[in-house]
Amino acid sequence: MRTSIFVLTVVLLCLSLLLPSIASAQRTPDLSGIWSVGGVRTLSNETPPMTPAGQKKFSSNKPSYGPRAIPPALGNDPAGKCDPLGLVRLIFFPRPMEIIQVPGRVLQFFEWNHMWRTIWTDGRKLPEDPDPRWFGYSVGKWEGDTLVVQSTGFDDRTWLDQFGNPYSDEMRLEERWRRVGDTLELAMTLTDPKTYTKPWVSEKKLFKLQPKEEIREEICVPSVEAEFNRRTRDPAAGVTNK
Template identity: 45%
Template sequence: MQRWLIFATGAMGVLSASLLLPILRAQNAPSVWNSDSPNWTQAQDEAAKKQKSPAPRRDLTGTWDVGGGAGIGVFGAKSMPSDGKPEHELPFTASGREKFLANKPGWGTTEVAAAFVNDPVDRCDPAGLPRADLFELRATQMIQMPKKVLVLYEFQQVWRTIWTDGRELPKDPEPRWYGYSVGKWEDDYTFVVQSNGMDERTWLDNGGRPHSSDLRVEERFHRLDRDTMELTVTINDPQIYTKPWVALDQIPLHLRSDEFDVREMICSPTETEEYNKTVTNPVATPR
């Protein structure tokens, strides 16, 4: 009798598990999210809140996204936009201000009409560093390897290397669009990246803020939990600015699922030419 009861209970368990498992599996089926799906931010945030769990130690691998267009610094660095507010006035040196005024951005306090803009990104030049963080910070994939971290940006579909093998920054770096980066773990959840050697042709941000070959950029990636990481970016360029300033202050990046589809976002010279022919030039021409 007792043996029969054990058998019956076991059989019911197997039966109910076989009935329930497909339903549970369906509920856990990964949704394909990308930064462009309408309302994805709210849904993803709600899902994250339900299952907040600790971050893995010394690990940044994954697809990170500010979400909802919040990573796009149209008026320049999000923490110091070029909007004319006194608290956002940058500490320019005399030569720094001169260089700033020589840049003709499409946005900000020094905005000019389309015909006069000299923004390198509009020519399909690389955004470079730190503009990759400060202008179009969209879905960003980070891949951790034994001696380096690769950062893959959605905007312009470019990547850069952060060396983690203990090397120093080069003393006399060759200029590169994305500079030269080294990173180390300050603690188990804070990865600090120093960069130099950024090509002077790049702008810091969409407001036309300039830099010199002395530019040093610090990026602090601080992982709060499994799903959230904060990014802080500090600019230090004594030739152009009298003191360092914070361009992004703890901007939250959300971890997306492995199925997250990062869109292609490439500056194509052909498409740009078509756009200029159809829109930019006729709009700029007096009628």
């Protein structure tokens, strides 16, 4: 009898310890699914003032879109060489993105170039001096129904958007992801004192759930892109290849 009571007590104690974590897991919002953003190309229509270093870098970028657009063959958009787009530009790129949640991390899979990204949610801190990465190093935590992501350690050899807005290796990015039904809301705050004189706060971006979609293989192939440039873009801009 005493043994039965002891066993029952141990079981109840274990359950009392497990139930809060189980309940917490059940309360974690579900962001999973395939999402698509439309009509978004940059954080907001108003770019914050640039520092002299930021302005110099911006002036050297020659985009094929926006008020400074020139023919692609005369520009230097990294995307024209199939270089990685960088995180912000990839998130807003007009291709589907899939989110998968697993214990300790949230994974984002992007159709364009079949890229993927890890957001660590296991309680770790951002590293002090991470090696530069195209998508940075990201950690996230839940604040109510919102996944708050902090990222740093970005490789600055690409652009923020198709308009040639730059960033530096000092950029820090905060993302706030929140699901409302079949809509995923995103707000970003970009802080980069080397490039901008104040934080760049985005407008709220909306992603729509695509339940019948799947992530296809769409890869930018450097040899194919180079051939397209030679046959199409360069002649259209009057560039002669000898």
